[in-house]
Amino acid sequence: MELCLQELSFFCNVEIIKKKYLSHLEKMSSSNILNQTSAIVGIDMHFLRCVNDHSYQTKLFWAAVVMVSTISIVKFIIVFAILSRLVFAPLSVLTFLAYKYWLTKISVDAVERFLQMQLALAPTRYAYTDITAITSHFKEKLGQGGYGSVYKGVLPGDVHVAIKMLVSSMSNGEEFISEVSSIGRIHHVNVVRLVGFCSEEMRRALVYEYMPRGSLEKYIFSPEKSFSWDKLNQIALGIARGIDYLHRGCDMQILHFDIKPHNILLDSDFTPKIADFGLAKLYPRDNSFLPVSAARGTVGYIAPEMVSRSFGAISSKSDVYSFGMLLLEMAGGRRNVDPQASRSQTYYPSWVYNQMSRQEAVGIHQVERKLCVVALWCIQMKPDDRPAMSEVIDMLETGIDGLEMPPEPFFCGDEFAPAADSSVLSEIPIYTS
Template sequence: IIASASTLLGLSILVLVVFLVYNKQKCLFPGRWRSKNAPRIQSLLRSQIKSYTYSEVRKMTKSFADTLGKGGYGTVYKGILSDGSEIAVKMLEASDGDGFVNEVASIGRTSHINVVTLLGFCLNGSKGALIYEYMPNGSLDKYAVGVSDNTMQGENSLSWEKLYGILVGIAQGLDYLHRWCNHRVVHLDIKSQNILLDQDFHPKISDFGLAKLCKPKESKISIGGARGTIGYMAPEVFWVRRGAVTTKSDVFSYGMLVLQMVGVRENMKADTTDTGSKYFPEWLYDVSSQEAACNATGTSTSEVARKLVIIGLWCIQSTPEDWPCMSEVIDMFDTSVSDLQLPPRVSCCGNDNQS
């Protein structure tokens, strides 16, 4: 009797434990997150990244009172940690579990002055949150305005020196992600909206929701479909038949970003409110020749604009084989503009058969 009772009690306890664990997992990883991403998220929870409860996140953000912005991967709110540090909290819906995992896996252990710092995260029911350092000067697209635009001058215009430093910093951040991480990171969504600026206008690459990781010895990666933003997206990412996706896919996007910032800085008939397919191809067709690309005034301005355009055009050549890697882009920044060769003329988006 005693043996039977002990066995029954043991089985009952085991069933109870299994039931409690199952329900805890069901609560923590609802729906798609539970079935697809739970193992990866569980592994990340054991990493060095600090986790917070949902109630702590609500307290940090004063019940999400101050909205900083809203994008395709969540709404960002301003918050304050217990030590008084300002933070940015991105709230993600359950349907974006992949983006959550990508961000934590991509930058959870990175450390570079030009990559945004992930301070912590929260997973609670259907709510997911990523907690970043706060960038007081917002994103780079806020400054994508021409200096002669009468309605957008002053604090929203960047000097050539400041713009040059920002673009160099972005190149250095991408070089770090591509070469120096334990797992190389391909961002796949480099654009002005995803470049944040700190109090000293140092750029920080952010928003790794579409990023892909690859091992140091891997040169190519596979993706399940087009990733990125039209106008910045490399041809091989948009059209799979164009070639394999590599770290150079970020190089193309970086080149488009450089050309965009130079174009709006000089008001080269660029509509800064339209970053779609009609804006970039039309503009790039105009600036891909030496005469249009270097149409800046003043000696120093002309040299800065010319160097940036040459670098940008090299990054969007017809084939990835012709694109420099980010370390080569950095070398170009260290080269005198007189020693930089203007690349061959290309039509819109690196396609010689289109205009």
């Protein structure tokens, strides 16, 4: 019994020692905590061996086992709590902060990418000295028109551009504003891209992507056939898609008002791109009709309502009419008004309609027949009788079997043929190569 009391006294002394250990545990480092925990567990095991030697299979032994186990569990809980505060809590905070930083970085990167994209999409403003350097002092001239001359230039990175210099005497800013506002932020495969501009007092310039193949005009009026019928249909589709995008794909409806072969440019792959927006106008897409003051364009392509409101209201159908006249020239390989042709063929649209309606054009290619039928739909006198550009695209994508002959435009008689002089009401500068 005395031995047991001694053991209990020893046990109490041990517990006092352990309490001192625990009181200093929080002040220790993580490695010290682990070392001290091992020491305390060793003391517990020594005490159990001591009790086991003198009181094996006694109630005191099992009471001691329960007591030591409980105390050990409590100690481990305390140690784990201290470790959590010293290690896991900071680790959790660091993980949370890293996650927040990652989310913030993603947000910032997204904004930066957006801003960089906006800067990339918007045309660049150049100083006149830059224009002089880009063109090597206007060394290579590409073309000339009523609004000025066009020169070839090279940007850093060997990027070729075409720079249209506006004539100062005619540059009241209207044509400049029309082009920058209408196509300054347009990016479409069938619309020429405005790379930049220059405006210093009365010196103004427009910088476009360079079209190495020049204008469509020199190909369709060439004595030699330049394109296969399939390629010609593909070019016609590209032009139609570009016009449809201007009419429906932008925030504001853009009406070109001067669709003609001269203003269709071709890239290295002969992809057509609509160019020269000097006459273009911006209108809300829900406003289909325009004032007569918008009536400008080139004779031979200008819609009847652009001349007189008695034919109907000016609208996006005016561009459809111009496209129809362009399509006839592409199909026939000749101008719609040719003073050198025989009298019966002087006004080509009239001759084409007569041939189609009499079924005399038996030997022509199916694509040529389709282009002519679509063109005749587009040049109907009344704007309401013409298809929208989206419908024109559908007709060009289908076969000739799915198309019907349109009603006869009443100007198809010879007495309604316009004069052979296809002079320009508002000449647009363009470049060719």
